[in-house]
Amino acid sequence: MAKGEFHKMHGLGNDFVIIDARDCPMEMSPPRARAIADRKFGIGCDQIILLGKSKVADVAMRIFNADGSEVEACGNASRCVVALLQQDLQIETKGGVISGQLSGNAVTVSMGDAKFDWQDIPLAFAMDSGSLPLAWEELENPMAVNMGNPHAVFFVDDADAADLARLGPIIEHDAAFPERVNVNVASVQGNEIHLKVWERGAGLTGACGTGACATAVAAIKQGKVQSPVIVHQKGGSLTIAWEPGQPVIMTGSATYVFTGQADWDDFG
Numbered sequence: 098m099a100k101g102e103f104h105k106m107h108g109l110g111n112d113f114v115i116i117d118a119r120d121c122p123m124e125m126s127p128p129r130a131r132a133i134a135d136r137k138f139g140i141g142c143d144q145i146i147l148l149g150k151s152k153v154a155d156v157a158m159r160i161f162n163a164d165g166s167e168v169e170a171c172g173n174a175s176r177c178v179v180a181l182l183q184q185d186l187q188i189e190t191k192g193g194v195i196s197g198q199l200s201g202n203a204v205t206v207s208m209g210d211a212k213f214d215w216q217d218i219p220l221a222f223a224m225d226s227g228s229l230p231l232a233w234e235e236l237e238n239p240m241a242v243n244m245g246n247p248h249a250v251f252f253v254d255d256a257d258a259a260d261l262a263r264l265g266p267i268i269e270h271d272a273a274f275p276e277r278v279n280v281n282v283a284s285v286q287g288n289e290i291h292l293k294v295w296e297r298g299a300g301l302t303g304a305c306g307t308g309a310c311a312t313a314v315a316a317i318k319q320g321k322v323q324s325p326v327i328v329h330q331k332g333g334s335l336t337i338a339w340e341p342g343q344p345v346i347m348t349g350s351a352t353y354v355f356t357g358q359a360d361w362d363d364f365g
């Protein structure tokens with residue numbers, strides 16, 4: 098059936114069109130995802146979230162970036178799905194099964210393990226993922242972290258001064274990252290982090306949940322901060338807790354905006 102309901106939600110300004118297709122399976126293709134995400138000709142969002150039935154968890158979540166690419170993980174959308182369904186959930190993603198809990202007005206999600214092996218990021222060839230021997234102008238030697246999806250984390254004195262709109266797409270598409278990469282630029286102040294993210298397949302967003310997790314993990318691993326750490330982004334703040342060998346725990350808000358109807362045939 099072509100007509101269907103969707104929910105517009107956001108996590109700290111990182112916005113989603115969430116389609117609950119558990120009882121009414123829906124085809125998603127890169128052109129259809131791009132058409133839905135288009136902010137002038139479509140509904141408009143950073144990511145499209147397609148919920149389906151799962152054999153291993155309470156619900157399956159497929160994630161499509163605004164450019165149509167299907168990806169493995171989305172921290173902010175994970176919180177939104179728990180808030181939308183109003184129950185504690187095991188969520189199956191391409192990046193693994195994660196678990197989310199309602200906790201008052203916020204949602205806490207256990208995002209799984211951070212990975213650091215170069216093959217797991219993935220990188221194009223063997224490199225020290227703790228400090229890649231690479232630089233793009235003033236952005237140098239990022240740490241690479243896989244949070245289900247690939248991240249490069251740069252620590253700088255002033256994250257706001259970085260020209261991420263220009264350097265983000267160059268780094269995202271660098272041959273060092275065969276599956277492209279999400280680009281995080283962070284500055285540490287006390288035990289808090291200020292973060293800007295260029296998201297793979299979506300560009301500059303109000304916030305990135307997996308980016309906050311990857312950056313907090315990198316900062317804790319490098320001894321710059323101690324767990325738990327608050328990560329501030331343009332759209333708001335998340336609390337991230339992590340101990341080596343343990344899953345990464347993210348807590349933050351998830352906001353319902355509205356529910357709408359669409360005829361999906363109009364979107365390719």
Ligand SMILES: N[C@@H](CCC[C@H](N)C(=O)O)C(=O)O
Pocket residue numbers: 111143144160162168169170171172173174246247279296297298299302304305306307308
């Ligand atoms: N907004 C997300 C991440 C979405 C996927 C990312 N752009 C990728 O391509 O890996 C988040 O909150 O984590």
